Amino acid sequence: MNSKELFEKAKELFPGGVNSPIRAAVKPYPFYVKKAEGAILTTVDGDELIDYVLAYGPLILGHQHPRVKEAVEEQLELGWLYGTPYEAEIKLAEKIISHFPSIDMVRFVNSGTEATVTAIRLARGYTKRKKIIKFDGCYHGSNDSLLVKAGSAVSHYGVPGSAGIPEELSRLTLVVPFNDVETTEKVAKENQDDLAAIIVEPVMGNAGVILPKDNFLKELRRIADDVGALLIFDEVITGYRLGLGGAQARYNVIPDITTLGKIIGGGFPVGAVGGKKEIMEYLAPSGPVFNAGTFNAHPVTMIAGLATISELERDYVYETANSAAHAVVKAIEQELVSKFGGVVNHIASMFQWFPKVEKVENYSDAQKADRALIERLHTELLKRGVFIAPSMFEAWFTSAAHASDIVERTIDVISEVAKVLQA
Ligand SMILES: Cc1ncc(COP(=O)(O)O)c(C=O)c1O
Numbered sequence: 001m002n003s004k005e006l007f008e009k010a011k012e013l014f015p016g017g018v019n020s021p022i023r024a025a026v027k028p029y030p031f032y033v034k035k036a037e038g039a040i041l042t043t044v045d046g047d048e049l050i051d052y053v054l055a056y057g058p059l060i061l062g063h064q065h066p067r068v069k070e071a072v073e074e075q076l077e078l079g080w081l082y083g084t085p086y087e088a089e090i091k092l093a094e095k096i097i098s099h100f101p102s103i104d105m106v107r108f109v110n111s112g113t114e115a116t117v118t119a120i121r122l123a124r125g126y127t128k129r130k131k132i133i134k135f136d137g138c139y140h141g142s143n144d145s146l147l148v149k150a151g152s153a154v155s156h157y158g159v160p161g162s163a164g165i166p167e168e169l170s171r172l173t174l175v176v177p178f179n180d181v182e183t184t185e186k187v188a189k190e191n192q193d194d195l196a197a198i199i200v201e202p203v204m205g206n207a208g209v210i211l212p213k214d215n216f217l218k219e220l221r222r223i224a225d226d227v228g229a230l231l232i233f234d235e236v237i238t239g240y241r242l243g244l245g246g247a248q249a250r251y252n253v254i255p256d257i258t259t260l261g262k263i264i265g266g267g268f269p270v271g272a273v274g275g276k277k278e279i280m281e282y283l284a285p286s287g288p289v290f291n292a293g294t295f296n297a298h299p300v301t302m303i304a305g306l307a308t309i310s311e312l313e314r315d316y317v318y319e320t321a322n323s324a325a326h327a328v329v330k331a332i333e334q335e336l337v338s339k340f341g342g343v344v345n346h347i348a349s350m351f352q353w354f355p356k357v358e359k360v361e362n363y364s365d366a367q368k369a370d371r372a373l374i375e376r377l378h379t380e381l382l383k384r385g386v387f388i389a390p391s392m393f394e395a396w397f398t399s400a401a402h403a404s405d406i407v408e409r410t411i412d413v414i415s416e417v418a419k420v421l422q423a
């Protein structure tokens with residue numbers, strides 16, 4: 001069956017035809033993958049696509065990296081699920097602790113969502129307070145406490161949050177604009193007695209890419225300390241994408257709790273909560289805050305994560321991924337920004353173009369950009385063999401597999417598309 005036929009069938013089986021909403025945004029219908037290798041996806045229709053989505057971030061080494069594949073194959077020979085502790089989880093935790101300045105202890109879970117759910121519960125349990133500050137347009141997974149004014153598919157489909165979440169719970173989530181120290185401080189002080197945590201994507205990656213200004217993250221640290229709340233960095237995207245220590249090492253700001261996911265599982269389902277020992281010891285069975293999981297610290301994930309992070313310790317990965325991003329950003333600026341205007345927000349190997357606006361420093365700036373143009377760009381690039389996210393409220397990602405020939409092909413396609421794209 002081809003992609004069109006498969007999607008027709010899928011619509012009978014899955015709500016909207018998919019198992020995660022953003023996948024249905026690929027037009028005219030989502031393509032189905034037959035295989036993936038390096039930077040290339042091959043579809044069941046026989047098309048080869050250069051992949052700038054990389055499964056929404058995890059695949060910083062590209063698809064089927066030989067070291068990861070070899071490690072997983074070796075693991076499969078030993079069995080793949082034990083329901084007992086396994087040495088690989090210790091090795092992966094040690095690596096993460098060695099790289100992330102704020103992390104003394106880790107709890108592995110199965111997704112970024114589980115990580116943020118656990119982090120919020122931990123912050124509430126530790127502080128014995130209820131309220132949370134989050135930032136407009138930040139996305140922290142499908143987490144009941146944080147699906148308020150969220151980014152990613154929530155923004156793409158234009159829903160303010162989600163039905164099914166009790167108003168009593170949403171009221172505990174206070175939303176403030178990213179990069180706005182004054183409002184954050186005001187709201188934190190007004191709710192000081194009951195504020196458990198401030199949670200932030202230190203670089204926003206779910207409303208396009210939006211960078212923290214000046215001392216914004218340092219100011220969040222100060223405000224959290226002033227009101228006795230915990231600072232949570234959601235580094236599910238930025239962890240290992242911005243470098244070995246994530247955003248916290250890059251910006252030199254130490255949160256109390258960090259959530260990780262995506263890259264640390266090497267392409268297998270994963271999440272992690274990390275933090276200071278004193279806080280982490282509140283998790284069961286040491287402490288009273290519950291978290292558990294049949295698949296927590298899955299052996300295959302631990303092995304794949306370990307192989308991935310070991311590879312990241314070799315300089316070539318960040319060098320290749322970052323220089324690919326730099327070259328593609330330059331091409332977008334030359335071919336697209338020059339014609340349509342706008343700004344490209346970029347850091348390391350993640351970026352997004354916001355057409356027709358001069359700056360994007362928060363979610364309301366992002367909403368003023370021409371998102372429909374990005375959706376048309378997505379369609380035109382896809383027709384010519386380049387796959388980018390179907391929404392402006394996502395990011396482009398590059399990997400160690402985005403070698404110069406792949407980048408050159410992409411640049412040629414961008415200049416071809418620039419000629420046909422209509423404002
Ligand atoms: C910053 C951030 N936090 C949390 C999540 C949730 O992760 P997952 O999709 O693995 O549940 C995502 C992505 O979905 C994310 O980008």
Ligand SMILES: N[C@H](C=O)CCC(=O)O
Nearest residue numbers: 020022056152153206394
């Ligand atoms: N932006 C989301 C996570 O980072 C995209 C993943 C998804 O919703 O399927």
